[in-house]
Amino acid sequence: MNKNIYLLIALLLPYITLAGVLKGTVKDEKGEPLPFATVYIQGTTVGTAANAEGEYTLALEQGTHKVTAQFMGFQPKVYTATIKGAETVTYDFVLKEQTLQMKDFVVKANAEDPAYAIIRKAIKRRKFHLEQVKSFQSEIYLKGLLGTRKTPKRIMGQKIEKEDLGVDSAGKGILYLCEEEAIYYARGNKERTIIKAVRESGDPNGLGMSKMPPIVTFYENNVNVFQGINPRGFISPISENALLYYKYKYEGEFRENGYVIDKIKVIPRRLYEPLFDGYIYIVEDDWAIYSLDLYVTQKANLEMLDTLRVEQLHLPLKKDTWVIKNQVLYPSIKIFGFDISGYFVTIYNKQDVNGAIPDTIFSDKISSSYMADANKKDSSYWTQNRPVPLNDAEIKDYKEKDSVRIKYEDPKYLDSMRKKRNKFDAMSLLMRGYGFSTKGYKHRFNTNSLLDGFINYNTVEGLNLTPKLWWVHNIDTSQYLTGKLAARYGFANTHFNAIAKVAYSKYNKKWRGRYWSIGIEGGKYIFQFNNQSTVTPLYNTYTTLVLGQNHMKLYERMNGALTYSHSFGNGFSFSVKADYQRRLPVENTIGYTWAKESKLTDNTPAPLKGLGWGQHDAALLSLNIAYRPGYTYTLYPEYKVANSSNMPLFRLQYQKAIAGIANSVADFDKWRFSIEDDMNLKLAGSISYKIAAGGFLNSKYVGLPDMMHLADNQLLLAAPYINSFQLATYYRYSNTQQLYGELHLEYYLKGLLTNKIPLLRQARWYLVTGTNTFFVNANNYYIEAFGGIDNLGYKALRFLRVDFVYSWNNLNQQTYGIRIGLDPTAAIGISNRDKGAEW
Structure with missing residues (x-):
């Protein structure tokens, strides 16, 4: 066996090229290092760079090589290195400053450089x-x-x-x-x-x-x-x-x-x-x-x-x-x-x-x-x-x-840090809520913060407490049980409500973002008629008490639901929901406000008063499909991840109300299809848009919560951009039309014009303009046009925007106003776990 090995080595020896190393420094004539100077084999593109102290190493095969060191502003220097075998050769390059020669040219008055x-x-x-x-x-x-x-x-x-x-x-x-x-x-x-x-x-x-x-x-x-x-x-x-x-x-x-x-x-x-x-x-x-x-x-x-x-x-x-x-x-x-x-x-x-x-x-x-x-x-x-x-x-x-x-990976240290985080902190409860985790983070619990809707006021419940609890149980690294519990008590109407949901989620270890989840929820709770309302409990508390305006319109709902969602990790996802609901009307029980002039209104939205809203049941099936093509992927050693895509997002939503199941009287077919995207125009700025169409294929029985509601807004604070109407009167444009169209368009100039205006360019303020449009027909439409200044703030903290908005509709009603784009809860660090959730 040994003879065979020796024979193999003897046969291969002529073909084995021994490699050596050339090392040293690259400095100027004063002895100062030239950081990241280039060192390469002349006549090739093979080489290296010095480090920040001018130190370099270059692997060289056996033989003679001309090695060049160069640095911007200095004359290159060539060293002939001879490598005899697996050895290290040291050579320190000293570079002279580059001497520039001027071209011969005729000097004329006002001549071009x-x-x-x-x-x-x-x-x-x-x-x-x-x-x-x-x-x-x-x-x-x-x-x-x-x-x-x-x-x-x-x-x-x-x-x-x-x-x-x-x-x-x-x-x-x-x-x-x-x-x-x-x-x-x-x-x-x-x-x-x-x-x-x-x-x-x-x-x-x-x-x-x-x-x-x-x-x-x-x-x-x-x-x-x-x-x-x-x-x-x-x-x-x-x-x-x-x-x-x-x-x-x-x-x-x-x-x-x-x-x-x-x-x-x-x-x-x-x-x-x-x-x-x-x-x-x-x-x-x-x-x-x-x-x-x-x-x-x-x-x-x-x-x-x-x-x-x-x-x-x-x-x-x-x-x-x-x-x-x-x-x-x-x-x-x-x-x-x-x-x-x-x-x-x-x-x-x-x-x-x-x-x-x-x-x-x-x-x-x-x-x-x-x-x-x-x-x-x-x-x-x-x-x-x-x-x-x-x-x-x-x-x-x-x-x-x-x-x-x-030290940080030591289980004892990790557990001590867990216990430290579990300690009660009043400021955390105020801003972010209280969090608690068990050993090994097997179970994690979190509450909502006091400033995130824990204590509210409205004209239906009066002062109300709305504690919420989130729970996560790690079964293993790819399986989770999640839960949420919300309780609610109104001191004026003395109603106690509670609702909960539990879901099991299975994640693909080999493909991040690919998962499926099944859940169940049920209970009785207070909801807004418009489930995409821009009126949050915190804002409504302020407007009701300080301004005497109760924008939030509520109803009580008992429901049980089964949900299933699936994300394929490639831009395609869908969710389905089977839901049975009993909708219960509620009335104002208190009219207390600090405002000198009360503008409080009935709980039923004024534009919808003639629709005969009453208690009823609804059996609902909902389907949501989303797809964004154009994804590429990063393949890590143990898993795959989708990268962001520059293609538009396509979304289809369909909801079917089935009459005759138990006591369900709701009977409609509602759909909506949308396309949205952000387009980078480079020097010309960027455009963001959302185009949507929808309507009712069947509207035999449509309750107030099931109507098509705009994401309307009457607050000074701007509603979410590209999704909302900034001046639209609450519920005025709610409808059951067979077909409607919707457009949200914003053009961000990104300094295209403001860099010509001294004060604006120094402040790095950017112009933005666009429109929000809702259209059914020539007798039913609403349009907003706006222009504003974005990127207000300091250094990296630029989260403020101010717009002037002008609107008109088919009745020739014209309004205008200022909208301030700022999420105050985010700006001061208030946690908002409910963002985008119905409850």
């Missing part, structure tokens, strides 16, 4: 460089780090435990550290990232970023750096219309590997436009991007962040074909007392342009996937394979967070 001629040629070749890449594949290494130079003691009253964050006593330290290795494929509009290895500091199961910071392509007219930092995107300095947005200044040229490189200063023509500032380097004759160092700030409509800097280096792959080699993103933000900054350095190796990519790579709509052991690689793997060495702070962070993790 030479940069413009260069930029025009780059713009002319932009489309060529963009479209020449039909397919692209590359190996990728990413290292991302976010740290803070300052940490607050408290946020909204909550004490910040610095040890939990991993920062020192001065509040400085690393908040997030991650490394990833991946293979990236792109062809046409399809992308696929296969993540080979990932490591997150402090989380052995961490999955990093399934979509690594993208290749920011400046050959596109509109550049998207990170999602969420500016929905409009940013205008490339060589975009088709770049000369309308930028000024340019020629800084000089230098020669490198036979190429003439021009350095151009990029200057925005106007503030508060989505424009870059900085430098771009253009290769003459090819008129391709050689490198760039650009940044944006909040004066360029940057959202969420204070600044973002982008560095890129491109290398020639072949004639006329330049590919990205390194990319570094530097985000920074100051928020809630934190001073956060960091970097995401991405190294691209073994790039292949227009090479064959198997169709199987893009099958099954998978945009990102992880190898089965991607997050199981140990530290020795990363020591051997990471191209960018760790610095001392990063080594320390990995070690410290691993030890802290052991």
Whole structure:
């Protein structure tokens, strides 16, 4: 056996290539490190980047290699490395500052800067460089780090435990550290990232970023750096219309590997436009991007962040074909007392342009996937394979967070934290409700908060208490029992009501978002006639007591129901409900108000008084179907998750009331079909819309709760946008028509015009306009038109909007008013578990 092994080794030995390592530093002549300098094998695109301290390592096969180190603004330096075997060779690069030469040109009065001629040629070749890449594949290494130079003691009253964050006593330290290795494929509009290895500091199961910071392509007219930092995107300095947005200044040229490189200063023509500032380097004759160092700030409509800097280096792959080699993103933000900054350095190796990519790579709509052991690689793997060495702070962070993790995963520690959270806290009860969990979080209980409808006032019940209890029982990691109990007592009408529901849910462990649930509910409770009413108990309490206006109109209901819902995790879901109800009229029992002039009205909605509302039973079958196509998926090591889709959401609702079952007299067929979507128009802003049609196929007996009700509103606070009518009188447009149409349309300019107005652009306020329209026929319609200002607030806390709304209807009744878009409960941290629920 041993002889065979020796023979096999002897046969393979000539074909085995021993690999060595070249390591060292990249510094300037003053000894200052050049962070993330590029080190690569000359004549190839294979290489690495230095770390933040200028330290680098580069794996080299046996033989002689010319290795180049370069850094923007410095002259590249070449070192000839000879690798004799599995050895480590050390070489420290010292780079000299780049000496720029000025072109010879004739100076004339009012002459155009030479940069413009260069930029025009780059713009002319932009489309060529963009479209020449039909397919692209590359190996990728990413290292991302976010740290803070300052940490607050408290946020909204909550004490910040610095040890939990991993920062020192001065509040400085690393908040997030991650490394990833991946293979990236792109062809046409399809992308696929296969993540080979990932490591997150402090989380052995961490999955990093399934979509690594993208290749920011400046050959596109509109550049998207990170999602969420500016929905409009940013205008490339060589975009088709770049000369309308930028000024340019020629800084000089230098020669490198036979190429003439021009350095151009990029200057925005106007503030508060989505424009870059900085430098771009253009290769003459090819008129391709050689490198760039650009940044944006909040004066360029940057959202969420204070600044973002982008560095890129491109290398020639072949004639006329330049590919990205390194990319570094530097985000920074100051928020809630934190001073956060960091970097995401991405190294691209073994790039292949227009090479064959198997169709199987893009099958099954998978945009990102992880190898089965991607997050199981140990530290020795990363020591051997990471191209960018760790610095001392990063080594320390990995070690410290691993030890802290052991503490936090200790069952005794977890149980002590559970007991701590179980302790009663008056402020929590006031704002968020009281929560309690059993050992191992097998059972969890939560109540509603005192400010979330626990104590209310209305003219039917008077002062009323409405405690609610939620319960979750974890059978295992994929099966749950959930329950909800609501009790209600009115001191004026002395009615006690209670209702409860229990559901069993089964989740697919292999496909997040795929589940089914079956439930039962029953009891007796108070409901509004309009189950999508914008009037909440808290608002009605305020308007009744302070303004003398009782907008909430109620009835009592006894019901029992069976429910089933199913989500397929691919954009398609449906639910069915079988419900038997007994509807009981209730009347006002109290007229107390603090208002000097009472405007209290009967409990039956005034527009519906002539409909003969009375006690009756209803047997109901309801079906809801929702579908949003266009989903792609991320395949994690143990499960699959749907990514967001840019396609519209289609929804169909159908309800059948069956007469003759028990004492049911309700008899109708009601339907509604809607399409809704958000469309990003880049520089032009965005459009959100919902188009709906519906009606009654049969309306033999329709009770007040079953009519088609608008999501109407008469409060100063705006009702939910794209779903509601901001000035519509309550119940005026409730109907049983055979067919109606509904349109909600909003156009967000996202700074398109306000960036031209000094005060508005500095405040970063955005215009919004649109309409809400309800139409049955020429004799029955209601229309609202509105215009307003959005994005009011400070830094990332911009949740305020103000609109002026004007409305008219078929009776030529015209009204107008102001609506303030603000959820005060969310703004001050009040928990609202009932949002969207009927009870």
